[in-house]
Amino acid sequence: MTSSQPPRLSLFVEPAEWVEEVLAAAAVIDGFGVDVPVTLAWxxxxxxxxxxxxxLTDRWQLLAGAAFLDVGAARILEPHLDALAILDEAGVEPDAAATWGVFAAEGAGTRLTAERDATGWTLRGTKPWCSLAGSLSHALVTAWVDDERRRLFAVPLRHDTVTAHAGPWHARGLSQVVSAPVDFSGTPAEPVGDDGWYLRRPGFAHGGVGVAAAWWGGAMGLLPALRAAASTERADQIAHQHLGDADAALWAARAVLxxxxxxxxxxxxxDAGLLANRARTVTARAATTALETADLALGPLPLVADETHARRVADLHLYLRQHHGARDAARMGRDLTASEQPW
Incomplete structure (x- = not known):
């Protein structure tokens, strides 16, 4: 737990009362963000x-506020809320007691296929990068229905045909959020949407920016330490510059979000995909600026002596790797060249 008080972050609009209540409850949970079962229950x-x-503003403010309290907590909350939003978009009512992940990554040497017979759909193969698969009850999983088409399926992760790997996971950041392969051996699956719907739906772009809101909230958690360093008797003009640089970068990201x-x-x-990529790129760069600035301004001491700060830095570094840097910028460039009205 990083604070006894909930954060007062806003995207220029005061958070709804329910957002403040959720964050206030989170702020007093012992093990929040670190204890996976406790955080999943929340x-x-x-x-x-x-x-x-x-x-959307309040959903993103919730994710940002959770990350301000603890980056790991936001990393646990975000896919659960994303899965619920996807199911709602598809008109599917989820089990109220379920905890959800979204497994849509692909990896070299692995392939998950969906097969249909008279009794329904089943999944076979391996899916990489399945976060918290050993702790969740359900997941939305993309699988190949043939060589060209993918489809989204809802699957029970506690079925005896599902094997969640414990690793490899040597991460120093988000060490509790194990993201490892999962093997499916004829696992029953329910289709959610038709072929390709997962990527076509309007909410796909919304979910991507929700992750960026969590990056922003996590990076905002660095500002109190920078402000404290700039407020000491020993602080000089450089300490003030560090605080100003980080604040300006994160303020710009706030405006974009x-x-x-x-x-x-x-x-x-x-152009929702282009807009989402812009927002993610701006936010990722702002969060990276805040991380680099905090390293310069604060030096090594909090990285070795302050467990909360060190964990925030390590967690945020890894979380930001969901942004693909130059590749995402190149994708924006391709979208812009293909657009008749890019601006």
Whole structure:
């Protein structure tokens, strides 16, 4: 637990009362973010009580606030809420007691296929990068239905045909959020949407920016230490510059996240993928700036003597690797060259 008080982060709009209540409850949970079963229980309760009409702004403020408290907690909460949003978009009512992951990554040398017979669909093969598969009850998983098409399926992870690997997972950041392969051996699966729906749906872009909101909240958690360092009697102009640099970068990301929430809330857009990639890129760069600035401003001491700070830095470094840097920028460039009205 990093604080006895919930964060007061906002995307230029005061968080809804339910957001503040959820974060206030989280702030007093022993082991929040570190104890996976405890944090998953909290995430499941958040999912059960989340207003169906919750705005994107408030959903992202919730993720940012959770990450401000503990980056690992946001990393646990985000896929659960994303899965619930996907199921809602598909018109599927989830089990209220379930805890969810979303496993959509592909990896060299592994392939998960979906087969259909008279009794229904089953999954066979291996899926890489399945976060917390050994702790969750269910997951939404993409699988190949033939050589060209993928489809999304809901699967029970506690079925005897599912084997969740314990590793390899030598991570120093997010060490509790094990992301390892899972083997499926004829696992019963329920299709969610038709072929290709997972990537086509409007909510795909929304979910991607939700992750960025968590990056932003995690990076905002570095500012109190920078402010404290700039407030000491020994602080010089460089200490003030470090604080100003990090604040400016994160303020710009805040503005981008807020505008993206407003634009997405106005309705579906053909350029939603481009807008999401822009928001993720701006936020990832801002969070990276804050991390680099904190390292320069604070030196090695908090990285070795302050468990909370060291864990935040390590967790955020790894979480940011969900952004693919130059490859994501190149994808934006391709989208821009293909667009008739890129700006």
């Amino acid at each position: 995430a499941a309760e958040v999912g059960r009580t989340l207003p169906r009409d919750a705005s 807020a505008e993206t929430a407003d634009v997405f809330s106005a309705g579906p857009r053909a």
